[in-house]
Amino acid sequence: MNEISKSSLSQEIYQGPHWDNSSEYSDLHAAEFSEDLDAFKKSIGRIQEQSKLFDSEIERIDQLSAMDFELIEAAGRLRHSADEAFVVGANLGTFVSCLLSVNGGNAQARQMQAVLRQLMTQLSEALTSLELILTKAPESFVGACLARSEFKAHAFAIRKEREWSPHMLSLSEERILTRFAVNGLQAWGTLYDNISSSLQCEVDFNGTVTRMGLARAAGTQQSGNRAEREAGYKAVQKAWETQQESCASVLNALSGWRLDNYKTRSKSRKLNFIDKPLHGNRIEKETLEAMMLVVEQNAEVAREALRFKAKAMNIDALAPWDLFAPAPTSEPEDEMIPFEEAISLIRTAFADVDPQMGEFVDVMVKNRWIEGTVTDTKRPGAYCTRFAKSRTPRVYMTYKGTLEDVGTLAHELGHAFHNWVMRDLSLPETYYPMTLAETASIFAETVVSHVLVKNAANQQAKEKILWGELGSAEAFLLNIPARFWFETEFYERRAERTLTPDEFSELMNKSWQRAYGNTLSEMNRMFWCSKLHFHISGTSFYNFPYTFGYLFALGVYAQRKRQGKEFYANYVNLLRDTGRMSAEDLAREYLGVELSEPRFWQDSIAIVRRQCGAFLS
Numbered sequence: 001m002n003e004i005s006k007s008s009l010s011q012e013i014y015q016g017p018h019w020d021n022s023s024e025y026s027d028l029h030a031a032e033f034s035e036d037l038d039a040f041k042k043s044i045g046r047i048q049e050q051s052k053l054f055d056s057e058i059e060r061i062d063q064l065s066a067m068d069f070e071l072i073e074a075a076g077r078l079r080h081s082a083d084e085a086f087v088v089g090a091n092l093g094t095f096v097s098c099l100l101s102v103n104g105g106n107a108q109a110r111q112m113q114a115v116l117r118q119l120m121t122q123l124s125e126a127l128t129s130l131e132l133i134l135t136k137a138p139e140s141f142v143g144a145c146l147a148r149s150e151f152k153a154h155a156f157a158i159r160k161e162r163e164w165s166p167h168m169l170s171l172s173e174e175r176i177l178t179r180f181a182v183n184g185l186q187a188w189g190t191l192y193d194n195i196s197s198s199l200q201c202e203v204d205f206n207g208t209v210t211r212m213g214l215a216r217a218a219g220t221q222q223s224g225n226r227a228e229r230e231a232g233y234k235a236v237q238k239a240w241e242t243q244q245e246s247c248a249s250v251l252n253a254l255s256g257w258r259l260d261n262y263k264t265r266s267k268s269r270k271l272n273f274i275d276k277p278l279h280g281n282r283i284e285k286e287t288l289e290a291m292m293l294v295v296e297q298n299a300e301v302a303r304e305a306l307r308f309k310a311k312a313m314n315i316d317a318l319a320p321w322d323l324f325a326p327a328p329t330s331e332p333e334d335e336m337i338p339f340e341e342a343i344s345l346i347r348t349a350f351a352d353v354d355p356q357m358g359e360f361v362d363v364m365v366k367n368r369w370i371e372g373t374v375t376d377t378k379r380p381g382a383y384c385t386r387f388a389k390s391r392t393p394r395v396y397m398t399y400k401g402t403l404e405d406v407g408t409l410a411h412e413l414g415h416a417f418h419n420w421v422m423r424d425l426s427l428p429e430t431y432y433p434m435t436l437a438e439t440a441s442i443f444a445e446t447v448v449s450h451v452l453v454k455n456a457a458n459q460q461a462k463e464k465i466l467w468g469e470l471g472s473a474e475a476f477l478l479n480i481p482a483r484f485w486f487e488t489e490f491y492e493r494r495a496e497r498t499l500t501p502d503e504f505s506e507l508m509n510k511s512w513q514r515a516y517g518n519t520l521s522e523m524n525r526m527f528w529c530s531k532l533h534f535h536i537s538g539t540s541f542y543n544f545p546y547t548f549g550y551l552f553a554l555g556v557y558a559q560r561k562r563q564g565k566e567f568y569a570n571y572v573n574l575l576r577d578t579g580r581m582s583a584e585d586l587a588r589e590y591l592g593v594e595l596s597e598p599r600f601w602q603d604s605i606a607i608v609r610r611q612c613g614a615f616l617s
């Protein structure tokens with residue numbers, strides 16, 4: 001494709017290939033698909049039978065011991081059957097969701113997805129009793145279970161869950177809480193979702209007022225036209241102002257529920273509101289504190305980036321509606337990069353880390369494991385997935401040839417590499433927490449972006465790449481910390497009483513100022529309403545794992561130079577252990593650093609400083 005003149009081609013010519021998933025099933029009607037579906041259904045029936053024993057044993061959970069030989073053996077059998085069934089169910093599920101990504105209107109695939117979801121729920125319900133027993137039963141019993149081969153792959157996760165057991169209530173209390181949360185805690189999250197999906201705003205641009213939903217209005221934030229961005233931003237703010245009371249009620253209720261919940265669970269050891277998010281993300285409090293401290297001390301690194309952006313855009317200071325603005329380039333049409341060229345670029349960058357990483361890119365291309373076509377039926381977005389049976393990864397995206405697309409492709413191939421190096425481990429050993437999920441992807445993106453900058457044909461291309469990196473610095477070093485500080489102080493104050501809408505706005509203003517300093521002409525006071533993350537019923541503090549992931553990946557990248565030839569083996573082993581070691585242990589073992597000390601985080605920020613510095617010079 002390289003020999004064809006670039007300018008004469010439409011966007012489609014740069015597109016990527018169509019993926020090939022026929023190694024799993026030829027299609028939804030294939031005999032192999034029905035066979036797997038049948039086998040999956042039958043095994044769920046058997047598992048439901050097997051699990052009855054544990055439903056009854058739950059009553060005498062406190063008396064269980066290593067002497068319950070038959071029960072321990074039965075536990076092993078149930079675990080084994082469930083693991084086997086899960087592989088088949090997950091394989092079918094991945095195949096169907098791949099079909100739906102390419103064509104969301106595929107009605108048969110949609111029906112099948114509903115069927116599979118139902119079956120998966122049945123499978124996990126059948127395991128509830130066994131899982132509860134393993135979390136709460138005496139060590140003697142659990143130790144005997146974990147010594148069995150069927151539990152080897154689950155041991156780390158079970159041990160982690162058991163650390164939480166001092167905070168568990170009695171079984172009947174836990175069940176009541178779970179049941180009541182549906183119309184309590186979760187209902188508040190649903191209320192927010194309903195408001196945000198139905199809320200309309202009026203964008204007043206160039207004298208024309210257009211009524212639109214919030215999702216469409218959010219699109220204006222990427223516009224190259226400053227007036228359009230401002231109009232979109234202000235319309236969204238105005239719409240949220242009408243919903244302040246509801247949003248304040250949602251936040252007060254979600255946090256109040258959680259604080260009561262934590263208090264009830266503090267009988268043997270006091271729980272702080274940050275403990276549960278830390279536990280879920282498998283990091284220690286000292287690690288989070290060290291990271292946030294270094295981030296705050298180095299806020300100027302990202303602030304400089306914003307001042308520079310303002311200069312490049314010919315304005316005194318950025319406003320909140322400028323944070324997602326594209327790089328100001330004089331030429332409207334940037335140079336497009338055909339898919340093959342992007343692949344060869346990424347291959348070169350990966351191979352520079354280690355030849356095997358370069359070969360991995362060949363494997364992905366040769367097997368057609370990448371979906372990159374441009375069609376009207378495809379769902380937006382990009383992701384990486386894997387088939388549970390063959391353990392082969394797939395990358396999904398719409399590749400149109402922009403520089404952002406190259407970055408996305410590198411990012412998703414990073415995820416795919418992570419899956420690839422874990423392909424011989426059993427599935428339960430490969431589930432990593434959010435804090436470690438982006439290690440391989442951001443590492444890959446960084447590696448490729450450095451090669452891109454080095455090879456950039458012109459100054460504009462270079463600027464566009466670096467512009468994206470300045471954006472990351474702002475997002476992870478200023479915006480996410482502002483959310484974290486807001487939520488921390490909110491929970492502290494909420495323990496005393498509920499907050500009013502004005503108090504929420506004031507607190508948000510203060511948190512943004514703490515992060516952004518004097519780099520913005522105004523702060524986003526309504527951010528506590530407009531940001532979904534504060535209103536999710538399932539998790540609180542849905543923020544610090546992002547900054548952690550970003551800085552952790554860069555910290556790993558920093559070790560590349562330091563460790564030289566030894567780096568690659570350490571990197572692969574680190575990725576392989578992301579599902580069975582804590583972040584602190586991984587860092588100690590493979591990077592030789594302590595995450596609770598500032599140094600590691602300072603090294604990561606030094607990379608950001610260099611990236612920004614490259615732009616400023």
Ligand SMILES: [Zn+2]
Pocket residue numbers: 411415438441
């Ligand atoms: Zn990712």
